[in-house]
Amino acid sequence: MRLYALGGLLYILSVVPVGGWAASSKPCPLKVKETIIPPRGWQQHGVPPPDHRIVLRIGLPQPNFHVLEKHLYEVSDPYHHRYGTHLSKEETERLVAPHQESVDAVDEWLESHGIKQSDLVRSPAKDWVTLTIPISLAEKMLGTKYSVWKHVDGDEIVRTTSYSLPEDLYDHIDLVQPTTMFGRFKRNKSTIVWLDQKEAPQTQNFKATVKSGPGATVDPSCNRTITISCLQQLYNAVGYVPKAKGNSIGITGYLEEFANIQDLQSFYADQRPDALNSTFKFLSVKGGLNSQNLSEAGAEAGLDVQFAFGLSHPIPATFYSTAGSPPFKPDTLTPEDTNEPYTDWLDFVLSRDDTPLTISTSYGDDEQTVPESFARRACAGFAQLGVRGTSLMFSSGDGGVGDNDPNPATQQCFTNDGRNVTRFIPSFPASCPFVTVVGGTTGVPEVAVSRFFSGGGFSDYFARPAYQQRVVEQYLAALPEGTYNGLFNRAGRAYPDVSAQSDRYRIFLSGRPVLIGGTSASSPAFAGIVALLNDVRLSRGQPPLGFLNPLLYSKAVSGFNDITIGHNSGCGTTGFNATKGWDPVTGLGTPNFGKLKNLI
Ligand SMILES: *[C@@H]1O[C@H](CO)[C@@H](O)[C@H](O)[C@H]1NC(C)=O
Ligand SMILES: *[C@@H]1O[C@H](CO)[C@@H](O)[C@H](O)[C@H]1NC(C)=O
Ligand SMILES: *[C@@H]1O[C@H](CO)[C@@H](O)[C@H](O)[C@H]1NC(C)=O
Ligand SMILES: *[C@@H]1O[C@H](CO)[C@@H](O)[C@H](O)[C@H]1NC(C)=O
Ligand SMILES: *[C@@H]1O[C@H](CO)[C@@H](O)[C@H](O)[C@H]1NC(C)=O
Ligand SMILES: *[C@@H]1O[C@H](CO)[C@@H](O)[C@H](O)[C@H]1NC(C)=O
Numbered sequence: 001m002r003l004y005a006l007g008g009l010l011y012i013l014s015v016v017p018v019g020g021w022a023a024s025s026k027p028c029p030l031k032v033k034e035t036i037i038p039p040r041g042w043q044q045h046g047v048p049p050p051d052h053r054i055v056l057r058i059g060l061p062q063p064n065f066h067v068l069e070k071h072l073y074e075v076s077d078p079y080h081h082r083y084g085t086h087l088s089k090e091e092t093e094r095l096v097a098p099h100q101e102s103v104d105a106v107d108e109w110l111e112s113h114g115i116k117q118s119d120l121v122r123s124p125a126k127d128w129v130t131l132t133i134p135i136s137l138a139e140k141m142l143g144t145k146y147s148v149w150k151h152v153d154g155d156e157i158v159r160t161t162s163y164s165l166p167e168d169l170y171d172h173i174d175l176v177q178p179t180t181m182f183g184r185f186k187r188n189k190s191t192i193v194w195l196d197q198k199e200a201p202q203t204q205n206f207k208a209t210v211k212s213g214p215g216a217t218v219d220p221s222c223n224r225t226i227t228i229s230c231l232q233q234l235y236n237a238v239g240y241v242p243k244a245k246g247n248s249i250g251i252t253g254y255l256e257e258f259a260n261i262q263d264l265q266s267f268y269a270d271q272r273p274d275a276l277n278s279t280f281k282f283l284s285v286k287g288g289l290n291s292q293n294l295s296e297a298g299a300e301a302g303l304d305v306q307f308a309f310g311l312s313h314p315i316p317a318t319f320y321s322t323a324g325s326p327p328f329k330p331d332t333l334t335p336e337d338t339n340e341p342y343t344d345w346l347d348f349v350l351s352r353d354d355t356p357l358t359i360s361t362s363y364g365d366d367e368q369t370v371p372e373s374f375a376r377r378a379c380a381g382f383a384q385l386g387v388r389g390t391s392l393m394f395s396s397g398d399g400g401v402g403d404n405d406p407n408p409a410t411q412q413c414f415t416n417d418g419r420n421v422t423r424f425i426p427s428f429p430a431s432c433p434f435v436t437v438v439g440g441t442t443g444v445p446e447v448a449v450s451r452f453f454s455g456g457g458f459s460d461y462f463a464r465p466a467y468q469q470r471v472v473e474q475y476l477a478a479l480p481e482g483t484y485n486g487l488f489n490r491a492g493r494a495y496p497d498v499s500a501q502s503d504r505y506r507i508f509l510s511g512r513p514v515l516i517g518g519t520s521a522s523s524p525a526f527a528g529i530v531a532l533l534n535d536v537r538l539s540r541g542q543p544p545l546g547f548l549n550p551l552l553y554s555k556a557v558s559g560f561n562d563i564t565i566g567h568n569s570g571c572g573t574t575g576f577n578a579t580k581g582w583d584p585v586t587g588l589g590t591p592n593f594g595k596l597k598n599l600i
Pocket of ligand 5: 293294295296
């Protein structure tokens with residue numbers, strides 16, 4: 001809180017007068033494009049070194065994005081005649097291309113600052129231009145001054161709280177980053193909860209004996225330890241063997257989280273012997289590394305690949321390692337400021353034709369630490385993958401209705417908009433309406449994880465999409481009058497969409513079996529089931545599922561086990577309750593593969 005006050009003060013000092021640094025060869029008054037208040041926990045910490053170089057990313061408007069969105073909803077609606085007719089890479093690019101006028105105006109501006117065409121890297125649709133320049137030039141172009149900002153955790157970044165654009169370019173540029181982007185897709189913010197590895201038992205020879213729901217039974221050990229076999233039993237996928245050609249599944253890794261192949265083999269030997277010796281394709285994004293040093297194995301990466309690939313074997317699997325390793329030190333030894341992993345990954349996958357049909361990501365941050373303009377562009381990137389036929393899963397976060405800090409003692413629930421009022425803190429990308437968000441359950445029969453856990457709530461940036469209007473309104477109508485008034489945006493995109501087991505997963509990490517949990521576990525588990533559903537579609541000669549939500553909330557609703565017990569505490573409250581029907585704790589519920597395969 002003290003830091004917040006200090007940040008606020010420094011913010012006022014760093015406001016730049018309009019036109020302040022306009023010194024280009026073609027003078028045009030500058031107009032402030034974006035001003036933010038630095039998120040809590042950040043403190044200004046001096047000026048960046050003069051030779052600091054910055055990878056500036058300029059987003060040009062996508063004037064036809066609403067057309068892409070219309071296509072997305074049509075091809076994803078199981079009752080629409082265009083269902084499954086996904087767009088090609090080229091068709092998608094045409095729909096996000098900026099006006100030529102915008103391309104020309106931006107080029108002219110860059111040229112006036114001495115930047116050559118050959119210094120620019122463009123996305124295939126030309127909606128992003130990236131250039132690496134000295135920070136002094138960026139400051140001149142954007143009428144701003146960058147500072148080094150230091151987080152209470154020790155992370156350092158180079159950012160500003162406000163930037164401007166020449167008036168005649170104002171409508172030709174959506175956003176420029178890094179400027180106001182303080183979000184950190186931190187390893188500690190990857191949604192993982194550690195558990196005592198002493199508790200990891202051997203799990204062999206299951207006998208189905210415990211009731212998991214109406215008419216279904218699972219092995220009693222699944223109440224204590226989650227394995228591949230438990231998920232197959234709980235989600236009614238025992239004995240299903242994928243057979244279709246052309247299927248694929250992917251896991252994204254960030255922040256030097258490496259998926260270790262030896263650990264994967266140990267896991268397969270333990271839980272999926274028929275998958276032994278199979279592995280995944282490794283793709284490096286922006287120079288992302290692939291250490292196979294066993295002691296550097298990543299817990300998040302291990303959890304994700306072991307369960308997603310274990311559940312979907314033998315569907316071809318890919319692991320992405322995107323570069324970027326906070327804490328970033330803005331010193332002369334690390335001269336380039338690259339700290340926007342989502343857009344780096346999106347650039348990479350959108351420019352290729354081999355994107356997996358199902359992808360799971362277990363990283364996120366508080367929505368309010370990501371500027372809205374950036375959140376909208378990243379979300380638009382996810383929509384492009386959806387319209388091309390990829391299903392994207394994200395974990396909902398582990399802080400209940402609060403920020404992504406699962407520790408109630410340190411969790412903070414204040415707005416960052418200068419008002420400093422108490423508010424539930426939604427997560428991004430969970431708040432993006434174009435992705436499928438997975439919350440957390442535990443136990444047999446399944447209940448919501450009622451500690452500070454299953455992230456859920458309502459976006460402050462994104463409006464509620466039509467596909468969930470009915471069920472979310474039903475949920476809100478049943479809330480006692482005045483519940484949490486002012487703490488959340490009743491009109492916002494509500495999440496999670498679905499849920500899956502999220503606690504006490506048995507994985508192998510650096511050679512040892514450990515138990516691990518978090519919605520970090522539920523997202524790859526749900527993705528594994530989605531990959532199996534794609535196998536069902538493809539083996540019938542049907543197109544893949546693509547963007548899932550319009551299907552999940554309509555035709556597929558009865559394919560979920562409704563979770564009605566538990567809640568997601570946070571912000572000093574008990575959060576929302578799991579209820580009959582959709583709820584902002586467990587969404588529509590956990591998957592019943594056997595039912596879903598007949599509904600899709
Ligand atoms: C914000 O609110 C909290 C809780 O009421 C308080 O402790 C803190 O000092 C406030 N911070 C500012 C900057 O007003
Ligand atoms: C954050 O992650 C690092 C590396 O995994 C770990 O060493 C550290 O203890 C974590 N910090 C907190 C506060 O959890
Ligand atoms: C699962 O564990 C919980 C908590 O330990 C217990 O209350 C419940 O009865 C167990 N369920 C079964 C089916 O054994
Ligand atoms: C894996 O490879 C080993 C050594 O080549 C072989 O003995 C074993 O049968 C293989 N397992 C499977 C499931 O292919
Ligand atoms: C493996 O990683 C550990 C920890 O980073 C390091 O100490 C060790 O030297 C590495 N081993 C090899 C063979 O590189
Ligand atoms: C959750 O359920 C409890 C117990 O029935 C009730 O007291 C509380 O008001 C409910 N909370 C919400 C947000 O619905």
